[in-house]
Structures are given as structure tokens and as C-alpha cells.
Amino acid sequence: MRNESARQAWMVRLQEQANSGLGIRPWCVREGVTEGSFHYWRKRLAPQSTATRLIALPMVAGYQEPVLELRTPHGYVIRLSHHEQVRWLGGVLEALR
Numbered sequence: 001m002r003n004e005s006a007r008q009a010w011m012v013r014l015q016e017q018a019n020s021g022l023g024i025r026p027w028c029v030r031e032g033v034t035e036g037s038f039h040y041w042r043k044r045l046a047p048q049s050t051a052t053r054l055i056a057l058p059m060v061a062g063y064q065e066p067v068l069e070l071r072t073p074h075g076y077v078i079r080l081s082h083h084e085q086v087r088w089l090g091g092v093l094e095a096l097r
Helices: 002-020 024-031 035-045 083-096
Strands: 068-071 077-080
Touching (some): 024 035
């Protein structure tokens, strides 16, 4: 029972921090909460999912025919339409593992 009330209290606190416009550190100081506790509860209450990890990729203007097309065993298709994109290909492939 006590654990459930702590969960509820932290759900409210996390929402309050998100709505406050303050960063985590200033909000914790204002509320008298340790940053460690804040991060612990934020991680503990985060939805458990297999969220996709996003990678920031530069945009290339206009359409070009692909210079390279890769198909992974998991069904992903990666089309590179510019030679510059080869520099970040390793990061993309790592994220797909």
C-alpha cells in the first residue's frame, strides 16, 4: 500500500516538474527533492516499451536516385541517395541491431 501511494505521489511530482517550465535541478531544489530520487522515480515510472531509438540525420534537398540500397535480414531497407550519407551509415546499422 505504501509503495502504491509513493508511486502516485511521484507521478504527480513528475507531471508538476514537466509543467513547471523549470529544469530538473532547479525544480528539485525548489521542492526539496534530491535529483537522485527524481531520476529514480522517472525511470521507474516510465512506460516499459521497445521504443525506437532515433538518430538525427542530415536532410538532403531534392530527390536523387539511390546510389546504394541495403536490405537487412529484419526487413529494413536503407536507401542512400548521396555519397555523404555513407558517413552515418554505421550508426544507422548499429541502431537496427
